[in-house]
Amino acid sequence: MNVFESIASGMRSIWSHKLRSALTLFGIVVGVAAVVAMFSFVGGISKRIMEDFEQLGFDNVFFVSDRQPDNPRGLASLKVSKGLTLQDTEVLREEIPEIEWLCPTVATRIVGRAGNQARHFPVFGATPDGFPILKLELGAGRLINWLDVENHARVAVLGEIAKEDLFGDRNAVGEQMLIGKESFTIVGILRMKEFSRMFGGTGQEENHERVYIPITSGIHYFKGSKSIDYFAVRIRDGSDIGAVYERIHQTLLREHRGIEDFYIENIAEQIAEAKSGVERITQTWHTILSSIATVSLLVGGIGLLSVLIISVNERLREIGIRKAVGAEDRAIFQQFIIESVTISLFGGLVGLGVGAGLCKLITFGAAQMGQDFVIPVSGAGSVLGVSFAVAVGVIFGLYPAYKASRLDPIDAISRYA
Amino acid sequence: MLIETRDLTKSYDLGAVQVDALRGVTFGIDEGEYVAIMGPSGSGKSTLMHILGCLDTPTSGRYSLDGSEVSGLKPRELARIRNKKIGFVFQNFNLLPRIDLVSNVALPLVYHGSISRSERFDRSKKLLDSLGLGHRLGHRPNELSGGERQRAAIARALVNEPAILLADEPTGNLDQRTGREIMTILGDLHSGGRTIVIVTHDAGIAEQARRTVHIEDGRVARETVV
Structure with missing residues (x-):
């Protein structure tokens, strides 16, 4: 089973349990969207302050x-x-x-x-x-x-x-x-x-x-x-x-x-x-936001973990069959880890889209009120958010994947027989 | 000899009680043979099949398959033997419900390691064609009749060109007519040179094999040859 087949299997798994996947992904989507939007917001404000300093004309x-x-x-x-x-x-x-x-x-x-x-x-x-x-x-x-x-x-x-x-x-x-x-x-x-x-x-x-x-x-x-x-x-x-x-x-x-x-x-x-003060404040905010993001993604991760455990239990027979026809433990492990990462990455990308959408919405809203307040989507926030999502997929996929990989094929097949 | 066992035992430790499922099984199967393993439920025939199929390991005794000793191998090595030398046909078909027929048949090749996607597809399609399922390639198992599912399962068992085909009550979930159909296919495969071991409690089914090994109480009680 190569990586692409595992990814396809992950996508099938998301698709065949739409409601459950949506609930699981919700935590990750919100976490990543929050990181992206808040990083962008803080970045946009501090960039604007810096520009104002330049415009004031007193630097140097x-x-x-x-x-x-x-x-x-x-x-x-x-x-x-x-x-x-x-x-x-x-x-x-x-x-x-x-x-x-x-x-x-x-x-x-x-x-x-x-x-x-x-x-x-x-x-x-x-x-x-x-x-x-x-x-x-x-x-x-x-x-x-x-x-x-x-x-x-x-x-x-x-x-x-x-x-x-x-x-x-x-x-x-x-x-x-x-x-x-x-x-x-x-x-x-x-x-x-x-x-x-x-x-x-x-x-x-x-x-x-x-x-x-x-x-x-x-x-x-x-x-x-x-x-x-x-x-x-x-x-x-x-x-x-x-x-x-x-x-x-x-x-x-x-x-x-x-x-x-x-x-x-x-x-x-x-x-x-004053500028370095603004930079320090920005840094502080990034630290605070990263911690909040960590917590919310961990919560999302717990959701992912429970869904993966349910998924493994539902698929005991599948695991048993795969093992019976020659899947080694590590192939099963890889399959479930990749499924987990596929789900979390998918959530991360949706979250990125939602976060970027929020930035556009604020920019648009400000323009409607006659304010020229552009919030560019933060590159650092996007990278951080999506990599956090992937990390959550790996970390919370470990236990279910390990559990699946160590199943005894006879036991696994004979359940739900 | 393709399969040779000597004094195979299997005990399960259920806390206070020790259950001896096999108490010293010694027998052999030659290449090209069609053997039925028969016995009432609880006789240990399923345990024997699991050991022969490398899904389980004996507590003691020796088991050599295709010239190499199998007892005492690590799980990873057993998986490789299952993948390359053994084809399983189960009573309840055991096809994966969420993927189509051709992918189900190709499943063992996925774990083979070095067979390209297109070759997997070609080999699976050819087998399904030969078993009369060429028009069902893209169907999910639940869209098929029981007989069709069991034929697909046979295709999956054959796709890796195994040394031995192990069938566990292959007609148990089928009506009589469809069961006969499946037995005809197994008979044809035997005529084509396949080594087939069929596990059953049904004397009518066992009669189709050339030789029957009767298991009772964890031992070989007797053998009958047609």
């Missing part, structure tokens, strides 16, 4: 800001160090290759005016690097370029909210606006990203209330000194956050002749910690 970002030194030399030190300067940005770029983008920024709050609309805006002097650091996307027109920075150009890029405040639905690219008393040409409008609002606000509004102008223009028109308010820094993905932080700190300290008149806010580290 440092902010280096100006501050009063609090060392004993106090104000005297101001004569030794000039605070953050454009010079610092060049040194950092040169010495730390992990820095992907670095944007010196001056910020001020000042009245902006266009037509008969006016209000106070945060006006940010920045460089082209500032946009990728904050992951800002262009909606219309163009971004600030390096030529603008070199020429102290009077050009501005508006955040989407700032644009709506001044122009409403009208086109703004190419229009003029007053910033303070200076006239600027609007060259581009940013676009807000659509992403999950699962956890309330998206944090991107702040970026879109702003007016962006070249850093040089910011210093020239709206700032008394040459000192920079802060640097926004994005380091390359995969860099050692702690090490890069340390090197930025050391380099700046050296440039500032030992005066700590700056402060580095390590947002990258905070985001990384």
Whole structure:
């Protein structure tokens, strides 16, 4: 009897006792479906949280800001160090290759005016690097370029909210606006990203209330000194956050002749910690779910065991006949184990289908309620669920198969004779 | 000699009581013989048949089949001998109810180990054809008459080309006419050179054999030759 014939025999056995098979399979189906659905659900949520972190735009970002030194030399030190300067940005770029983008920024709050609309805006002097650091996307027109920075150009890029405040639905690219008393040409409008609002606000509004102008223009028109308010820094993905932080700190300290008149806010580290926190929680959930799955599959296994024992007792004559015509013990054992695994694998696959169906149902339901919440079917959950089902088939098939294989052919045949 | 037994005994230990089913059976069967083993119920003839068919092992004594000693073999080796050298025909047919006739007949070949699926089918079909069941290949046993079932069982017993055909009350569950039909088939098989051992309590059936071994009280009481 080869494997295929045993599988066929298993399928026949399922088919010829439909109700009994359905009851037996129920436990396994529910167990596997639960594993697949819950793994997918947890995976979907944690993936969504991770994506939100990315969208927030603060992964791998440092902010280096100006501050009063609090060392004993106090104000005297101001004569030794000039605070953050454009010079610092060049040194950092040169010495730390992990820095992907670095944007010196001056910020001020000042009245902006266009037509008969006016209000106070945060006006940010920045460089082209500032946009990728904050992951800002262009909606219309163009971004600030390096030529603008070199020429102290009077050009501005508006955040989407700032644009709506001044122009409403009208086109703004190419229009003029007053910033303070200076006239600027609007060259581009940013676009807000659509992403999950699962956890309330998206944090991107702040970026879109702003007016962006070249850093040089910011210093020239709206700032008394040459000192920079802060640097926004994005380091390359995969860099050692702690090490890069340390090197930025050391380099700046050296440039500032030992005066700590700056402060580095390590947002990258905070985001990384939050992400690993989510990963830990996901792991914990996987462990919890696996334990629940184990219990429910064991319950399913007990059902399988009792049905297999009944099946062996019902088929004593069959076993006896097979032995009489020359089946060895191990052939009988193999037949019953394969039958058991066929039943449990069948249950596992049905469970996988039910679990995947649940994921689709949740995705569909969320879409009906206007939520874009896709739950991809978890590969790990599917593999785990189905292999658990197979393991249940093997483990709970052992005893009935052993019992069947050790039957005495004369006894077995003469029952129900 | 194809079958040779010496002082075969079989005892069953039923707790307090020991039952001696066989008390020293010595006899032989030559190749091509048609032998009936006869005796009343409780005489030990079924036990003897089980031992001859390698379904059971003697408590003591020797049994050699087709030139090799069988007593004392392990269950796995006995299974192999049943598979290759013995064909069984039972009183109640003992066909598997859930598979069709051709699969039933092919069953011993499944456990043979090295016969392809198509060859199993071909050999089974040929035998069923020769026993007049060529039109029933795809039927389940319960769709057949008793005579047809017993003919299928004979086909199954022959499919592995056994050295010996062992029939245990082959007509016991059949009406007289069908029983005669089956006995004719066994007679034809004997004429074709088969070695046949038939176990029965029915003198009319035993008469069909060339030689009858009478078992009484666990011993060979006498032999009659036609």
